[in-house]
Amino acid sequence: xxxxxxxxxxxxxxxxxxxxxxxxxxxxxxxxxxxxxxxxxxxxxxxxxxxxxxxxxxxxxxxxxxxxxxxxxxxxxxxxxxxxxxxxxxxxxxxxxxxxxxxxxxxxxxxxxxxxxxxxxxxxxxxxxxxxx
Amino acid sequence: xxxxxxxxxxxxxxxxxxxxxxxxxxxxxxxxxxxxxxxxxxxxxxxxxxxxxxxxxxxxxxxxxxxxxxxxxxxxxxxxxxxxxxxxxxxxxxxxxxxxxxxxxxxxxxxxxxxxxxxxxxxxxxxxxxxxxxxxxxxxxxxxxxxxxxxxxxxxxxxxxxxx
Numbered sequence: 001x002x003x004x005x006x007x008x009x010x011x012x013x014x015x016x017x018x019x020x021x022x023x024x025x026x027x028x029x030x031x032x033x034x035x036x037x038x039x040x041x042x043x044x045x046x047x048x049x050x051x052x053x054x055x056x057x058x059x060x061x062x063x064x065x066x067x068x069x070x071x072x073x074x075x076x077x078x079x080x081x082x083x084x085x086x087x088x089x090x091x092x093x094x095x096x097x098x099x100x101x102x103x104x105x106x107x108x109x110x111x112x113x114x115x116x117x118x119x120x121x122x123x124x125x126x127x128x129x130x131x132x133x
Numbered sequence: 134x135x136x137x138x139x140x141x142x143x144x145x146x147x148x149x150x151x152x153x154x155x156x157x158x159x160x161x162x163x164x165x166x167x168x169x170x171x172x173x174x175x176x177x178x179x180x181x182x183x184x185x186x187x188x189x190x191x192x193x194x195x196x197x198x199x200x201x202x203x204x205x206x207x208x209x210x211x212x213x214x215x216x217x218x219x220x221x222x223x224x225x226x227x228x229x230x231x232x233x234x235x236x237x238x239x240x241x242x243x244x245x246x247x248x249x250x251x252x253x254x255x256x257x258x259x260x261x262x263x264x265x266x267x268x269x270x271x272x273x274x275x276x277x278x279x280x281x282x283x284x285x286x287x288x289x290x291x292x293x294x295x296x297x
Contacts, residue, residue: 056192082196089221091179091193 001084004054004062004076014051014075015103020129021049022122023097023105024073024113025085027057028065030093036112037069043118044072048126052076055085055093098122100129158202168211172201175228176218185228 001010024040026033044050052073054062059078066076079085088097089108098107107125109117160166173187178194186194186201197218204214215227224230232240276284 082192086193086196086200087221089223091222 002078004052004059004078007078010075010077012103014077015099016101017049017103018101019049020098020100020126021051021074022126023051023053023099025053025055025088025090025093025095025097027055027093028061029057032112033094034069036094036114037072039112039114039118040072041070043113049074053079053084053088053090055079055090056082096122098125098129100132156198161206165205168214169202169205172205172211172214173198175215176201177226177228179222179226 002008003010022043026037040050050072052075054076057080059080062076062078066073077084082090088105092110094112096109096113097105098109099105106129107122109122111117113122158166158169160169170187174185176186176197178184178186178189178191178197180191180193181189184191184194186197200217201214204217209217218226224233224236230236230239
């Protein structure tokens, strides 16, 4: 695993945050990712940790995208070949995983995150994980 | 003229790359190659759900073909490759899902529908022969008063005609 910006290797410890977080799979070639991006910015502003997985994308385009549209991610993992994506059972973008404090995936959401899906589907699961340490 | 032809041919080359997916792979053995082809035909593309990963050109199908090849090279058995994919994509990924509580409905629904159909036909036949046929027979046996009179009349006239 490599960081998108620094190209430095990332350790598995980024998945053990001591609190739940979102893992968002995105790419610049994906129009739905563009659609959900502003909402992710809002969630990040609310204090929700989001890790980005830049899936089968060019790093240059990805960095430009984040500069132009804002960066809601705590850290962005570079996955040019989609091998980490394959390991996670990703078959498209965007996909969003809800991960607990210890790094265990609890939910996989396919498609965009918007106010509706967040309130109805994702937030209840996220809140449950916040209560259980 | 020649320039136009050249341009056309070059254009054709680019066009062609769009829909051909011939991958040259070096297999360690004919058995491995056979396993590769069986597996890519048995695994469903998660993106274009009516294609197997051998037929599909979706990026994920390409990645999965590469992964199948890679795993076979590492010495994975056919079953191990299927298990690897099922662990990540669920039973949905295989065209031959195993019988588990979650997939039981695929078999049981079909079986119970067939049984239900047989039962329905059998019951219909039985009730048909029991009730409607018998009723018809009884109806034929019993003549109404009018019919009896009519019959009597016919019989008496015919016997009179004979006498004459």
